[in-house]
Amino acid sequence: MVDTIYVEEEVLEHPRARLIISKFPMARIIEIDRFGEVFNKRNQNFKIQKINPAIILAKKYKKLILPAPDGFGIGGKRNYYFSHMYNCIYDCRYCFLQGMYSSANYVIFINFEDFAEQIIQINNEFSGDNITFFSGYDCDSLALENITGFLDYILPIFTPYPKSMLEVRTKSTKLKPMTIVSPPDNCIIAYSLMPEIMSRVLDHKAPSIERRIKSMTDLANRGWKIGLRFDPLIYGKNWKELYTELIESISKNIPSEAIHSISFGPLRFPRAMFQKIFKLYPDDILFTGPITQRGSIMAYSEEIENEMALHCRQLFSNFVSDSIIFQCVSEGSSNLSDQV
Amino acid sequence: MRNTPVICWIVALKVEAKPIIAYFKMSRIDHGLKFPIFEDKTKNNCLIITGVGQLNSSQATQLLRNQNKAPPWAGFINIGIAGHGIASMGTLFLVDKIRQHNSTKYSYPSVVFPLKLPRSELVTSDYPNTDYKRDILFDMEGYGFFKTASRLSPKELIILLKIVSDGPEEDVKNLTGKKVSKLVSANIGSILDVSEKLRSISASEARRLSPPDICRDILGGWHFTVSQEHQLNALVKRWLAAFPNRTLNNEINKFSDSKQILYFLKSCLDNNKVDWENLW
Numbered sequence A: 001m002v003d004t005i006y007v008e009e010e011v012l013e014h015p016r017a018r019l020i021i022s023k024f025p026m027a028r029i030i031e032i033d034r035f036g037e038v039f040n041k042r043n044q045n046f047k048i049q050k051i052n053p054a055i056i057l058a059k060k061y062k063k064l065i066l067p068a069p070d071g072f073g074i075g076g077k078r079n080y081y082f083s084h085m086y087n088c089i090y091d092c093r094y095c096f097l098q099g100m101y102s103s104a105n106y107v108i109f110i111n112f113e114d115f116a117e118q119i120i121q122i123n124n125e126f127s128g129d130n131i132t133f134f135s136g137y138d139c140d141s142l143a144l145e146n147i148t149g150f151l152d153y154i155l156p157i158f159t160p161y162p163k164s165m166l167e168v169r170t171k172s173t174k175l176k177p178m179t180i181v182s183p184p185d186n187c188i189i190a191y192s193l194m195p196e197i198m199s200r201v202l203d204h205k206a207p208s209i210e211r212r213i214k215s216m217t218d219l220a221n222r223g224w225k226i227g228l229r230f231d232p233l234i235y236g237k238n239w240k241e242l243y244t245e246l247i248e249s250i251s252k253n254i255p256s257e258a259i260h261s262i263s264f265g266p267l268r269f270p271r272a273m274f275q276k277i278f279k280l281y282p283d284d285i286l287f288t289g290p291i292t293q294r295g296s297i298m299a300y301s302e303e304i305e306n307e308m309a310l311h312c313r314q315l316f317s318n319f320v321s322d323s324i325i326f327q328c329v330s331e332g333s334s335n336l337s338d339q340v
Numbered sequence B: 001m002r003n004t005p006v007i008c009w010i011v012a013l014k015v016e017a018k019p020i021i022a023y024f025k026m027s028r029i030d031h032g033l034k035f036p037i038f039e040d041k042t043k044n045n046c047l048i049i050t051g052v053g054q055l056n057s058s059q060a061t062q063l064l065r066n067q068n069k070a071p072p073w074a075g076f077i078n079i080g081i082a083g084h085g086i087a088s089m090g091t092l093f094l095v096d097k098i099r100q101h102n103s104t105k106y107s108y109p110s111v112v113f114p115l116k117l118p119r120s121e122l123v124t125s126d127y128p129n130t131d132y133k134r135d136i137l138f139d140m141e142g143y144g145f146f147k148t149a150s151r152l153s154p155k156e157l158i159i160l161l162k163i164v165s166d167g168p169e170e171d172v173k174n175l176t177g178k179k180v181s182k183l184v185s186a187n188i189g190s191i192l193d194v195s196e197k198l199r200s201i202s203a204s205e206a207r208r209l210s211p212p213d214i215c216r217d218i219l220g221g222w223h224f225t226v227s228q229e230h231q232l233n234a235l236v237k238r239w240l241a242a243f244p245n246r247t248l249n250n251e252i253n254k255f256s257d258s259k260q261i262l263y264f265l266k267s268c269l270d271n272n273k274v275d276w277e278n279l280w
């Protein structure tokens, strides 16, 4: 349970901040000027902060909605991403957040209205185009939904824009927010997946794959569009069988009509980020695999990457049409593809 | 560098330090230094008596670190008495917000493990402060300590504990050495509880940051450049995690130079297919 909430003085009286604070009656509230005073400071330690993360309530001023890097998308002409939070309640070993921030506290930006305003602006500016907005770049979009209410707020913003799609990337199995609204046509709930036994080792504190599949099934039955995200693809002994079993188990439970898209991508880190993450967990199983330096990135060899991509694409195409399978080709410098 | 957890205690007054020195059976080790330094037999608990004031506290923190050769995972605890506007005498507080008296700029010590202790803001001033109007602590060392300690270790390993010794109802002039020692002794259980929690984090940081023991043997047997030594440490950590049932010594003793060893480690890892099904 969170026992400390830092609050920017400017948002202290904001109704959303008051509501979030009211959910933690035992927490100590500490007023701050700007979240940078406590977040991502020099000589902070992500791994230690992860033991007892605090919440930071803040306002985001700049870079609320950003264009997604090239090579990233699920069929839309324009792609954008955004995060109403920094950091995550889960602790996946391949997560780039560990390498990006020295702080593991959860920053929640409570000025949802400003995010909405920019989304509307982009939708109006490019009203003829198919646009995809990816939520959950610096966080898991739904893991703290019961605290933030972000989805609840942002979904109706998309209603007047049928050509605009919202992807909500998550590993959360708390479905309540999706059971109280009827599923819109332009929202995808996208689940990050990997074979169960890999996930058990790498996706610390996150719901099991079995529970994620159950949640997807439930959502599909309620009419929600489902995204399947295999990003990053993890290598190891029997990886082909493991991924085959995973796809079989998904296809047995979720009707292919409910699948909006499948995307997949390799395990890649920019070199400096890899060094930071490796330093935090130098004896983690993830790093015992054949990860090597390839120019400015750390990744499996090209041969492994290609073999995995080819095999997985084949697996996916047995389940859904090729037209909804997308390969994310991150160069490691953009992290959007590898996360959540 | 040793690979044990270390706790450095920074205390202004001898009377405050007494119960801690006694508990850890520390003895004085300094030889004519500006501040008295104490250590236990293991050197994993050390303490410095800083005297009053921010500058002393800051200098002494640095000195203790240097004398003890405290590693980057050392925990630092500043314990001492303080004034408070409301709380009753003897209350032990964990400080989570701190500033200098004449400044509006705050620093925020982390709260890295859940504690039942009450928490408070601390204002450090250069003279005894008896402006007890507010619900905050006053001392004369905390800020100086925190600024220096947070350059020496991660902020999460730095803790400030303050025991209320004076306030509107209790004149600071009535404080005696005996009273101060009593206040610390009365809270020693909670103080040690905090230090043990900090020690366990320091221990896990020590494991994370120290090279595996076997690296020392390898460095003794073959010549490695500094950059090769870094590669060796990282590769050995990965190798040991990848092959917990193999004995590295046996596999490398045939090699004649450092390059061969590094090449061997790297190729083992490059060819390793993690057996996800049989990890447990």
Ligand code: SF4
Pocket (backbone or CB within 6 Å): A087, A088, A089, A090, A091, A092, A094, A095, A096, A097, A138, A139, A140, A171, A206, A338, A339, A340
């Ligand atoms: S990868 Fe995603 S779910 Fe996992 S810790 Fe990072 S943000 Fe959270």
